[in-house]
Every structure is written in C-alpha cells, then in structure tokens.
Amino acid sequence: MTISVLLADDQHLVRAGFRSLLRRGRDITVVGEASTGDEAVRAARTLRPDVILMDIRMPGMDGITATRQILGFHPAKIIILTTFETDEYVFAALAAGASGFLTKEIDPDGLRNAVRVVAAGDALLSPSVTRRVVGEFAHRPVAAAASPGGDRLAVLTEREREVVRLVATGLSNDDIARELVISPLTAKTHVTRAIAKLGVRDRVQLVIVAFQDGLVGN
Template sequence: MLRVLVVDDQDLFRGGFAMILDAQPDMTVVGEAADGAEAVRLATGLEPDVVLMDVRMPGVDGVTATREICARTAAKVVVLTMFDLDEHVYAALAAGASGFLLKDIRRDQLVDAVRLVAAGDALLAPSVTRRLVADLARRGHAVPALAARLAELTERERDTLRHLARGRSNAEIAGALFVSEHTVKTHVSNLLGKLGLRDRAQAVVFAYESGLVIAGRS
C-alpha cells in the first residue's frame, strides 16, 4: 500500500487530490498539510512513500519543504503547480523532486504519477521537459566538474544514462541495448550510486549538464 502525503495551501486542491488518491485500492493518504513547515513535520513523522507538494505556499514554500523532506526521509516528492515557470522546475529538481506536474492534469494522470514515482521513475510534464531541454541547449556547454565524473561509469552505464536522458523507459532501453529489463535496472541503480544522484530525474539533468547528451541531437 502506497502511503501519500498531500500538501497544498488551498483546501479545494488539497481535498480533491486526497480524495482521488485515497480512493485507489493500492494507496492511502496518511496526512494533509497546508504549508511547507507542516509538510516537513508530517513527512518526518508519518514516513510517506510519496509527497504531493504545492510550490507556492505562505511561510515555508514547496521548494524549501521538498529540500528538507528529501534530506530527512526516503519519500519521493511530486511537485504540483499552476505555473509552468523555469525557476520552479530547476529549484524543485535541485531540491530533490522526482516529478513535476501541472495542476490541470487529469485524475488518471495524477494516480499514474504517484505510482510511477513510487516505483523509482522520474516524471516531468511534457511542457516542462521541453523547456528544461531548451534551456540546457541555450547554455551550450558542459560543466567540467560533472563531465569528469562520467569516467566513473562503465560504457554500458553511460549508454543507459544517454537513453534515460531522452526519456526512454526501462523496456525501451533494454530493447535498444539488447539486454534484459533487469540488467537495465541494475545499470540505473549503479550509475545513480556512482554519481551520487537520488533518482532518474536528477540523472536526466546530469546527462545534459555533463555534456553526455546534447539537446537537439538524437
């Protein structure tokens, strides 16, 4: 049973998300919070698997709360916002968020998002992914310190990271590399550990910022 904490300062959104998720046979909403400080306190005490986190809240905002929760717990955070703004994308990912979705998503997409992130997948709204890659393309250069860390990976781990950065699933990566999905999962786990990355979302950003993958090239 997936344990979910819902965080939003607006009662309508918070109650609606909680009702949708609590109705799922494989989920239970263990708590609700109206601000970031309460979210950190509840996440630390209730140990949820996934936290749905609003960005703009009074007092402690969602990005700050995400950073604290990711530092103190094993919970995966999905950031939800009305605003498709670059600074929120980067701030949330840098804070450790595993997913970033807009609040206009459908009910089924919300449920799928929680399951995917709980299973270890990164999840970004298509519009967010396009903006993220476009901005990395505008930067036009790799970060030397990150590029040097690629030497820690085996050739197969680098290949796996390239495919991850292009948004491919484990099944698609397995097909491309002619290996089993289990082997792909092993490669992903190994490369995350070697690079000190929390999850696949951070791996995507690392792949572009290290220069392993160049935006706009196949």
C-alpha cells in the same frame, strides 16, 4: 504494498480532488494533508509518508524550502505540483531533491501512475515537460560526485553511458529495453548502477549530469 501519500497544497479543493483521485487506487493511501510548508514538514516528521505531493506556492514556508527540510530527515519521494509547465521555481525544487513535477491539470490515471513511479524509485521524466526543465537546469550547479580526472561519466561502462543517454532523452526502462533489445530488468539494473557510480540521488539528477557533461545536447 500500500503507498502512503501526504498532500501539501494551500487550496482545499485541490487537496480534496487529489485525495479523491488517489483513493481510487487500491495500493495508495492518503495519510495526511497540509496547507502550508510548515505543516508539511511537521506532517512528514510525524507520518513518514512514502510520497509527498508538494505545491510550490504556499503561505509562509514555500514548497521548495519544505522539500529541502523534509529530505534532510526523511527520504520521501517528493513530487512538485505546479500550475505552469515553465514555472521557474521548478528548477530550485529539483535542486532541493524533488523527484519530479506535475502540472495540476494531470489526468486521474496519470496522477496515480506518477505516485507509483516515484514510490518505486524512479523519477518523473516526461519527454514533453520534464526534459525541457532539466535541459535548462543542466546549466546550473548540481551536487554530484566528480571523478578525479574531471569526467564524471568515465566511471561508467559503455553500455551504462548509452543507457544514461537514453534516460536523458526521456525514455522509461521499458523504452530503453526495447531500444537496446534487453530486458526491462537489465535496463533498470544499468540505471541503478549508473546512479550509484555517479553518486546522484535519482533519475532526475542522472539526467542533469548527462546534460552537464555533454552526453546529450540541450
């Protein structure tokens, strides 16, 4: 399956660089580019890409607003691009529904892998970067389905709670499988069920719930 990608960044050289790197992946196709948030929304409506690489700071509509608008009509996986790991706007981007974020210094293999990861339904949860962002973001409101008793995690089995805890520490499905001595497919199944039971969008939101409900410490 070919993954279609839309590039949204106000710097032509950045878009050109990402386009060149992504085209080296035989399973990835860049279907369009945008230099503003408004252009990104229009392109997403027309092209319906699988993944969008979205810059935060662009003229006119910013990447956060564009992310929110796009996800209102198209279930794309959106990766936020930022220059600084501690960019405050990343928090708002996650709330808007972004599947993760990357710094623009990412290496070529990392960029292509990131596109494949979110296209497969996972989220970018790098232990060294995203966990810090999510840890801070956990103190902020998030749309999640609360259980009648007030403990959202009560709907999970003991094994699912353990898997969610490991996800929140930044482990991948393969890492979780090794930790719990189960198959990667079983680990993925537990993650998928936890996401469904908690009524959250993806792994990022799953981690936020884990922090908010005290399953892991900040």
